[in-house]
Amino acid sequence: MPISERVSLLGSGVFARNDHRKLAYAPAPPDETLGLIDLSLGSTDLPPPPVAVDAMARALAEPASAAYCLHGATRPFREAAAAWVERRFGVEVDPDREVLLLIGSQEGTAHLPLAVLNPGDPALLLDPGYPSHLGGLHLASATPVLLPLEAEHGWRPAFERLPASAWDTLKLMVLGFPHNPTATTGEQAWLDAAVARALDHDVVLLHDNPYVDLALEGTAPALLRHSDWRRCGIELFSLSKSWCLGGYRLAFAVGAEPLITALRQLKGIIDFNQSLALQAGAIAALERAPQWPAQLREVYRQRRDRLSLALEAAGWTVPRPSMALYLWLPLPAAARQRGWSSESVCAELLTATGVCLTPGVGFGPGGEGWLRLALVHPVERLEEAATRMGRWLASL
Numbered sequence: 001m002p003i004s005e006r007v008s009l010l011g012s013g014v015f016a017r018n019d020h021r022k023l024a025y026a027p028a029p030p031d032e033t034l035g036l037i038d039l040s041l042g043s044t045d046l047p048p049p050p051v052a053v054d055a056m057a058r059a060l061a062e063p064a065s066a067a068y069c070l071h072g073a074t075r076p077f078r079e080a081a082a083a084w085v086e087r088r089f090g091v092e093v094d095p096d097r098e099v100l101l102l103i104g105s106q107e108g109t110a111h112l113p114l115a116v117l118n119p120g121d122p123a124l125l126l127d128p129g130y131p132s133h134l135g136g137l138h139l140a141s142a143t144p145v146l147l148p149l150e151a152e153h154g155w156r157p158a159f160e161r162l163p164a165s166a167w168d169t170l171k172l173m174v175l176g177f178p179h180n181p182t183a184t185t186g187e188q189a190w191l192d193a194a195v196a197r198a199l200d201h202d203v204v205l206l207h208d209n210p211y212v213d214l215a216l217e218g219t220a221p222a223l224l225r226h227s228d229w230r231r232c233g234i235e236l237f238s239l240s241k242s243w244c245l246g247g248y249r250l251a252f253a254v255g256a257e258p259l260i261t262a263l264r265q266l267k268g269i270i271d272f273n274q275s276l277a278l279q280a281g282a283i284a285a286l287e288r289a290p291q292w293p294a295q296l297r298e299v300y301r302q303r304r305d306r307l308s309l310a311l312e313a314a315g316w317t318v319p320r321p322s323m324a325l326y327l328w329l330p331l332p333a334a335a336r337q338r339g340w341s342s343e344s345v346c347a348e349l350l351t352a353t354g355v356c357l358t359p360g361v362g363f364g365p366g367g368e369g370w371l372r373l374a375l376v377h378p379v380e381r382l383e384e385a386a387t388r389m390g391r392w393l394a395s396l
């Protein structure tokens with residue numbers, strides 16, 4: 001049966017491969033007690049704000065919640081998003097022309113390239129980076145240009161590596177700080193440098209910012225902090241991480257009017273926004289649970305610190321992440337000496353211990369040699385994972 005080349009370019013995806021491994025996992029005798037500890041997804045165990053869930057539950061009974069939701073009906077959500085932007089960044093945005101509801105920021109990253117690029121257009125991506133950033137370029141039949149991030153440079157994007165002639169051909173660059181998977185907050189100066197390049201070379205800057213509230217050290221960069229954002233870019237924010245609403249698929253884009261208009265036009269063919277019931281929950285979270293992200297940060301900080309100590313005691317090197325939710329671990333020396341890849345270490349570790357991590361290579365070739373661990377269980381369970389990982393390491 002005919003299947004498009006662009007779908008074959010997407011491959012199986014790191015999360016799908018892990019899912020397969022997790023389903024196949026069964027603790028081997030005599031270790032039947034080693035139940036799965038899944039640290040492979042940034043899907044939190046922490047609860048969303050009750051005001052958000054209550055608002056959704058009440059709105060579910062409204063007939064309008066069952067109806068298709070056209071763009072006009074998303075206005076209350078867009079107004080709440082615009083008000084949050086003003087409180088958060090002191091920037092006034094027009095909810096009609098500069099804000100758009102997304103069904104998760106992942107959806108926005110996958111669709112924006114289709115709204116901006118023509119087939120073959122070159123677009124810059126960070127390597128490693130979030131898989132939908134590359135996937136979105138494949139869907140648009142664009143040409144990815146990978147910008148490697150390196151540990152020795154603190155994961156700073158070295159824009160100067162690309163010659164001016166290459167910048168002149170670029171049509172889009174996709175960035176995201178705080179950065180998944182390297183767990184690095186990043187600096188506003190990095191984003192400011194990207195804006196300068198975008199303006200100089202007429203490149204659209206897409207800044208994917210679902211972790212804006214989850215910096216543990218430093219201040220999360222934001223495109224909206226730059227006075228010229230309207231001239232070059234679009235920024236995506238999400239309810240998934242800051243308010244633990246990932247399963248409800250709620251996010252929004254704020255950006256230059258032509259980009260918002262083009263994305264809205266594209267999405268008009270694809271979806272009918274999100275149910276009004278779920279939008280009611282998002283509005284409640286944005287307006288009535290402003291303290292939620294700060295509470296989460298303290299939980300993640302404790303998890304980061306306690307797990308790092310436990311892993312170091314177990315012989316694993318743990319670079320200190322500056323943002324919440326993830327650790328980004330280099331492969332242990334014993335695994336590297338055996339020539340194991342990040343994918344084979346994840347498979348071995350899961351089979352031997354029941355601990356599931358994500359292979360760094362799933363985030364691009366630059367992620368090879370690394371493993372991502374998501375802090376999505378209580379401290380005691382994370383410490384149990386560290387004990388098992390230490391035992392496995394000692395057995396190598």
Ligand SMILES: Cc1ncc(COP(=O)(O)O)c(C=O)c1O
Pocket residue numbers: 042103104105106107130176180208210237238239240246249250251
């Ligand atoms: C960089 C990045 N972008 C987007 C997403 C997806 O977020 P959402 O739930 O808003 O689609 C994630 C999720 O882990 C992410 O790390």
